[in-house]
Amino acid sequence: MTGEAVIDVRGLTKSFGDKRVVDHFDITVPRGAIYGFLGPNGSGKTTTIRMLCGLLTPDEGEGTCLGFDVRKQADRIKEQVGYMTQKFSYYEDLSIRENLDFVARMYRLDRRRERVDTALAHLGLADRQKQLAGSLSGGWKQRLALAACLLHEPKLLLLDEPTAGVDPKARRDFWDEIRRLSAQGVTVLVSTHYMDEAIQCDFISYIAYGKKLIDGRSAEIPAMIGLVTYRVSGPDISALEDELKKEDGVEQVARFGAVLHVSGTDRAKLDAVAEAYRKRGTHRWDEKPSELEEAFIYLMTGARDNFTREPA
Template sequence: MVHAEEVTRSFGGTRALDRVSLSVRPGEVFGLLGPNGAGKTTLVRILSGVLRPHGGKAWVAGLEVAREPHRVKARIGYATQEASVYRDLTVEENLLFRARLYRPKEARALAAEALVRFGLTPYAKALAGHLSGGWRQRLALAQAVVHRPEVLFLDEPTTGLDPLSRRSIWELIHQEAARGAAVLVTTHYMDEAERCHRLGLLFGGRVLAEGTPQELKAQAKARAQFLFAPGASLEEVRGWPGVLEAWPSGEGVRLLLRRQAPRAAGWVEVEPSLEDVFVLLTKEAA
């Protein structure tokens, strides 16, 4: 449903994307995980037909994006980091406006369905500008899918939201995947990445690894030791031979140790988090 092959893009002398390849299947939530500046938004803009690549190709819903960007835009839903709603229109008017752009004959029925499905009915007559951040983001997501797109691109859809609002948005995202849509979500929240079926770890414009959260953790465990040193000081641990990274954690220190390096007495092995995996991969890439 979504396929990128060796996609490259530069801005001046900066390589924003360096031969990026990935695929997203129907019914799948694919997470593009990376820090700010990794190239996530650039890739989404290319896949949605907003930006042209300088190299490589991309296909969305069976269409080559660079050749048919207008047809691609008619088949996708796209929600940006900032809730893209008209604040001086009501919730219902926002949904009607978006639905009429894609399916004018069914717009009213589609808007009514989205109000119910996203729990927005009590706010139908409220101005979008009067909604809280969480409800405004919910409206932005409803707008992105009101026309039932085959592919959904969500660029950091939960930025700035509280944990309960973030959880609610993710529930709605998985509902779209269950409907059969191919969903690509960008995020820099490691806990959110656990909610995806598969992940691509993007750093410096390159995909460092791809797989399910469990597969990525298994790959990392084969390359490094993930340990906890109870009662140890950060300075002591960082001076140990083979330590790749160390940071305070509760009553001790968490650390990454080279696979073959000896560990100190009392250090215990722990399961890596996705944050641990990401730290390891970025250290290796650097």
């Protein structure tokens, strides 16, 4: 990665009707980074991606993507971006190779056969190149979509929920490919709501209901919030969970299997709660590093849905 920004935008805003879907969003993405958009469905991730790649014009805001003005040079941006949508959008009655060849023709690419052959090889599709797209599983459709995005050798990949609905192995294989591309200098912006994917990103931006809640290096996000977390194990966890939610200093109780992760931002108060419950001798309390999942739950707790009706 270099310090050069591939994406640098400020104040991006987009409304549909009377609903503001993206609200004054800022983002700076360095070249070669894997940058994660993390947030629930409906949080504005897709709309933001479409503004960045030139498919939507912002109502407000300014900045550049790949050095081009996001408001005035959308066509130039689209030429150099690979955009993988949530929904599989290729022809199901064409084979893998036929789909890739069609995309290459649409881009009017030179070395068309060479580019298609390279994409088939890199994504492990060569042996299936004659298979109809409609007969592929979710994971193989995902590989085809990524191969199509790479044909014109983009400098920036925008991937919108790329692993939704695919099995864990396909997700791992996909991320292996993303890391390979990043190592070659391709910048990747990927939206996801999977925590195990978020931790593979160099940087993360948390988005909720159109607003950016926080962004930074992935490993630093929990510390930026100031969360202190205890791992609590023992009997009758459900009853303890209800009890802890009423304690002063406990801002969040999240269940992970048979244990609780109890978090707060006031260390003194939370430590006091932990010590009081330890003295009971019924449960084990161990302080643990706060991680992205605790941070995400904490941020979402205070976020307000922009589709919630205002009180009369």
